[in-house]
Amino acid sequence: MKAVAVFPKGREVKVIDVPEPRLRSPTQVRVRTLEVGVCGTDKEVVEQKHGKPPEGEDHLIVGHECLGEVVEVGEQVKNLAPGDLVVPRVRRPCPRAECTPCRAGYSDFCVTGEYTERGIQAAHGFCAELFVEEALYLHKVPRELRGVAVLTEPLTIAEKALREVAHVQTRMPWEKKEGGRAVVLGAGPVGLLGAMALMRAGFQTTMYSRAPKPNPKAEMSESLGLPYVSSKQHRVEELVKQRGRADVVYEAAGVASVGFELMKALAPNGVYVFTGVPGSEEGELDEGELMKQWVMNNQVVLGTVNAAPEDFEAAVADLGRFRAKWPGGLERLITARHPPEDYAEVVTGRKGSHIKDIIVFSRG
Incomplete structure (x- = not known):
């Protein structure tokens, strides 16, 4: 499948071909990527000011602001089904038993700094045609928010x-x-x-x-x-x-x-x-x-950095309220959509728009 990756050693950003991910546990979900937002953090990752690839790999699949559509669920997943729209959380908890925030489900307050972040810190991101994620880290989005739900994570x-x-x-x-x-x-x-x-x-x-x-x-x-x-x-x-x-x-x-x-x-x-x-x-x-x-x-x-599960739920709810209060406002905030092949030019500003740029993987 197609993915966008940064190679720190050669300072390259390019579209590559990688194997399609498969479910490896009954609690996982396979998701087709629809859209991925581009932000300042992505620019820092590309410029090697922040983040790193997964251990033992020479590249990092980028992208942490994502909207996707469920295509397959593990047998123990009860709250999601194929066709559902979802937004994934970014940060995953550190492994330390003594990190009270991570053990309590609040990795946004991690005290060890050993967390991973998809598309940023030691974990591949969502700028690919498909990704697999634990159902625990996915938030369902109403279908009527399809055109703006990629804004959930920055909200x-x-x-x-x-x-x-x-x-x-x-x-x-x-x-x-x-x-x-x-x-x-x-x-x-x-x-x-x-x-x-x-x-x-x-x-x-x-x-x-x-x-x-x-x-x-x-x-x-x-x-x-x-x-x-x-x-x-x-x-x-x-x-x-x-x-x-x-x-x-x-x-x-x-x-x-x-x-x-x-x-x-x-x-x-x-x-x-x-x-x-x-x-x-x-x-x-x-x-x-x-x-x-x-x-x-x-x-x-x-x-403040990152966000907790309740913040993602609040953001999804607020996107609905914003659309009612300011009709067309969220749509105007997204000022350009680009194919994955344009990612390098978008993230460096050579092809960026006035406010928010989005990478489109599927029109579904």
Whole structure:
């Protein structure tokens, strides 16, 4: 079958032919890949900044944002059947008995770092015509979400973040009013989906992104009723003056200098969520002023990565709500679909679109 793989030694990305996977246990499911999303993590894997092939292999089949259709189930699988649409989770638990999160089913909080991640860390991904997975790691998707369900995994980032924010804010010894103000940093797919989740949760949300208007991301933001402010044209102080201080800041840009500058926009008792993983940056940081701000304002700075099973279920449910609230909005977020042969050009940006690029394996 056809698969897209990265070969770290030769720094190559190419379409290869590999054997079709078969069920090896009664709890497994064979899935036909429909679509695979391309994101910044994939670019880091290709550039060898992150991830590695499975032990003993010279290549890694890429792809971790996936939508597929079940073609075969093991005899002990009761909750899935051929024809069902499914989205797989990415991370698999580490083997250490002492890792309480992994043993409890929350590998997103793994403390050993010995987990595997499909398409990223020591496990082949989903950018192939077929894959086999344990039923435990597959989430069923309603057929009516066929056109947008590939967005499930990037939406889980926001679902986990919002779940953690809600838990953190139970520290307040008084009844909290619904919602509040939020700022999202970065108008890429993770930022836009995060903004939609925040708006659904009742937050008055503002998008803060680099490019001045007009641009496709600003147009997408404003089509959702989401005010867009350019960080290139408006300093953080101006953003605060226009929109007020934010109870939640959701960082989705992966740029440390801008991320820390936006700390100035966080309201007292607020929560700042980092989701991006930046490269090396040089810049000036006033650590004393930041420490003083956090202490004097009872603020929380939260880093979050990966997602739990309930976040995938919440994301599937929210995709349905988003389609009802913003008809056509999710469809517009997917700005280009490509054949597998274009993967290398898409992931490096030579053939990428404005917002979200998808690799298509089957039109089924």
